[in-house]
Amino acid sequence: MKHFKESPKNTNTEKPKVTLKTAFKTIIWPRRKLVLLGLVLIIIRSLAGFVLPLESKVLLDEVVPNKNYDQLHILIGIVIAAILVQAITSFLLTKVLSIQAQYLISELRAQVQKKVLSLPISFFDNTKSGALVSRIMTDVEGVRNLIGTGLVQLVGGSFTAIITLIILLRMNVWMTLFTFIPLSVFGIIALKAFKYIRPIFRARGKINAEVKGRLNETLAGVRVIKAFNAEEQENKVFERGVENIFENVKKSMTATAIMTSSSTFLIGLATTGIMGIGGHYMIQGEITPGDFLQFTFLLAFMVAPIVQMSNIGSQLTEALAGLDRTEELMSLATEDEQKDRIIELESIKGNIKFNDVSFAYEEGKTVLHNINFEAPSGSVIALVGSSGSGKSTIAGLSATFLNPESGVITIDEKDLSKVKLSSFRQHLGVVLQDEFLFEGSIKENIMFPRPNATEAQLQHAVKAAYVNEFTDRFDDGLDTLIGERGVKLSGGQRQRIAIARAILADPKIIILDEATSNLDTESESLIQKSLSELTNNRTTIVIAHRLSTIKKADQILVIEAGKIAERGTHDELLKAEGRYYDLYTFQAKI
Template identity: 45%
Template sequence: MTDTKTKKQNALRSAAAWREARALMWHHRRYLGIGLALMVVSRLAGIVPAASSKYLIDEVVGKGRSSLLLPLAGAVLAATLVQGVTSFAVSQVISVTAQHAITSMRRRVQRHITRLPIPYFDNTQVGVLVSRVMTDAEGIRNLVGTGIVQLVGGVFTAALALAALLYLNWQLTVAIVVVLAAFSAAMTITFKRLRPVFRERGEINAQVVGRLTETLGGIRVVKAYGTERREQRVFTKGAHRLFRNIAQSITGVSAVGSFAILVIGLVSVALILVGGRALLDGQMTMGDLFAYVFFTGLLAAPVVQVASISTQVSEAFAGLDRIREVLEMKTEDQEDHDRGAVGHLRGHVRLEEVWYEYNPGEPVLKGIDLDAPPGTTTALVGSSGSGKSTLVSLVMAFNRPTQGRVLVDGRDLAQLRLADYRAQLGVVLQENFLFDGTVAENIRFARPDATRADVENVARIANADDFIRAFPQGYDTIVGERGIKLSGGQRQRIAIARALLADPRILILDEATSSLDSESEYKIQEGLRRLREGRTSFVIAHRLSTIRSADQILVLEQGTVVERGSHAQLMALGGRYRELHDRQYAFEHDRFINPGEDFTPDADFTAASTAS
């Protein structure tokens, strides 16, 4: 049953890959047509030297017709020139077309991947996605490039040579065709078995690249914990898996190459035995035999060449299989197709009986109700794992409720176009991602058309202007990958400036000050206050001092809201919030009266929250 299911899946994948290949070739049909036409001219020119050998032996040498020498030499020279020019033209036209197709495919896959839902990225390594975009797309050059043209050209040349061979000696040709047919059958079986190997190679390569990307991206953590050897072992294991796969494919391809040599040997034996007997019996002239040998080469060479090209084409199909798996996944744009336009948001957010599960039967949020009127600030506090980040991910539409609804301005978020909605969202996270560009480019990320004056204005509001101007290149300073050249506080203030420039209607602050020291936090509090003005804000904070001015505070524990109200109301209630507040205050007071001890409010508060 399992084998039948696997065969059916393989058949479906093959059919999908063939459809994609046909679509690619049809899209580039103009240049492929030009390339094939040039190839036909080139291959026809290649027939001239073989055909001229018969006249050279029988007419010039055998009958002494020296007057034919110059015409024959001229014909061969002209054919050679035509073949050289057309071969160059084919290479230029087809190779450029192939690179254009690769670029288009990469753009298509990258565009598709970036619009996939967030849960897909949560379960897929970055390196795997990079491999899909860059490596798998590379193989299609053999479908719209020299590979397919050489394949068609080989078949065309073989057909011409076969016709000439049948004319010269059909009995000998039948024997040769039988040998070549056996070779073709062997190739078909071999490449049918090699295709899964090529497909697995792409998957292994993606896994190895994925882990390598993670290791290099987290090299500071690797070095901090001294786990270089462990990462080396993991990489070595993956590299050996890739080596074994490549070795297996090399064995198969080498077997085909060896069989091709055997076939050529068998053809040579047939030529000697059958051709020699026909020459002795007067059934063939010496010129016929020479021409026959040339045409046999023209027939056998493409067949052997097809073996090599078939390997490349099989690899290309394996890459298309993997690409199709990604392209068949439904994107957020496709889901948006039937949804309504958003328009300008007031920012009224409501959650009605919202449940959410990452894993079936394990709810992370349980019946959450929340009402955040426009322009208000809602703070979320609680122990780690209580569901705070999950709740804001629902507000950002990164995830969808398992039950219940998220309403924005009275409309179900599930019915709104995500692109329109997220254009009015702003996010400042605990670990904000900065791109490897200038400070100015990172601030204007959401608004590339913003002027330098706009950028500098929001930087001043975020208390970032002073340290930016202190850099030698100022706003043109390169921040490095993930902003590695900046401190945590500097990255955070640039992220706040970026959110200010985006001018969102709904703002998410996910522990936006937890990575800052007290001085840096103090500097950006005013920036955060200005950022929240007139916007519906959701704030996740461990430092309770940062949320005292919130319009409402929700205390979450194990996916439920256990308390809600203002800071004063919750303090007066004397419940969970008061307990968290007093514990944090005690830690901060202890730090104040014992300045020589190390103290990290976030870590201490988290520990206290978890212990409670």
């Protein structure tokens, strides 16, 4: 599907703007056949609408004076046929355009979601998930006014107005020109209003995203809110958000109300003027009552699309504002858009090496300084140290969630910054401290990395991570529903499911970020057995606060203030009686 052009880097500091021309090229033109069919249908509907006003003159000037019932029956038949044509074309317009518009919305949502998932981890670290949900689900909805009946009605209404104008000028030039004075004033007001409204609609999308993002956080953290008796505090935050939405809506409604009231007043003036002028011409005998009725009907045909255009204009303005924000998102650079990532890994040994690697989350605030170490294939490298020392940052760099500021990380002597991420991550498994589980069953979560795994592979992972130790007690076993984020399970149970998931994935490289921190002593003992199998013949980088869990590591790196303070095996570091010795003996006393 075509969409707004994606650029690797958005170097322009201005927010991208989607014009009607851009929208026409990217959304309407690829569907030109459907749009053309919609235009044909709306023209047929418009032409059918002319039958009633044109036949009204015949009714008053010919049928009634001559008491011609045969002609009356024919006239009624013609009008009924015209009404039937209008009804059929209206139905087809909905089938052809409105449904196509909804299909396009679903396509765009899928496209934006795909784009979002391709963005780097740093983007998600700085963006609320609720705000992203709003941008994926809400911002694209306005497109229905482009491909749907909105734009077609704008074009069809213009066609109707032009045809009507020609007929009116042929009927009476002065009466027609008189109506142009108030309509011109209304046009000027409408153009200024649209220019004022568009930034308001754009801001509304941003405010909506922020409020939905906060609401998403509130619902996810309801236990924390209740634990600290903070309901009133959260209520006030949400009330401020909806107040901002109200103020924004109030501005747009005020501008729209000005247009609507202006149209009512100015069109009322035009109608009153036509009554006066038409009355004068009828008194003078220059036009018949049938001419006047026909003129009035046709005038309504010309004015109605113009008034409708103000509403359609608001809809198109809102649509373009939403597409502005969608284009802004689509123009962000994805992880795989780096030109240097050209190396495709088919199979790997798993030899990871950090060569003089430094990293900073913010410019000028380096958190890792010249890190050097090697994790040979099949080895276990343990990272220990105080909180904030840089352990998780090293793990993030190893998983390619982060990119080094300087230095080189290699996988099997290949520069990781030049490797296609998907080809590397297919060999990667991660078990985090606060592991994320999806709403659904235990079985679905374990099979997440390999949905097509066999029953034997599933059971192997379940037993290896000792998941069956607790699922055997559940009525539904592995089909037990665990609730959002696994809320119905204990921390140890969630962690064992996460490890089973990693075992089933069968990766070559494993990153364990404090994977045993949520476990009680009994669960930890079980997990240690499963981790032995998980790490067997796999390169493993493990972060652990419980130093008792890493005694058998091939190499232990003590990280302090973003540097490697010590390195060696468990026994070597104890003999050195340095920082590791202090940490280990302190924990042993607890």
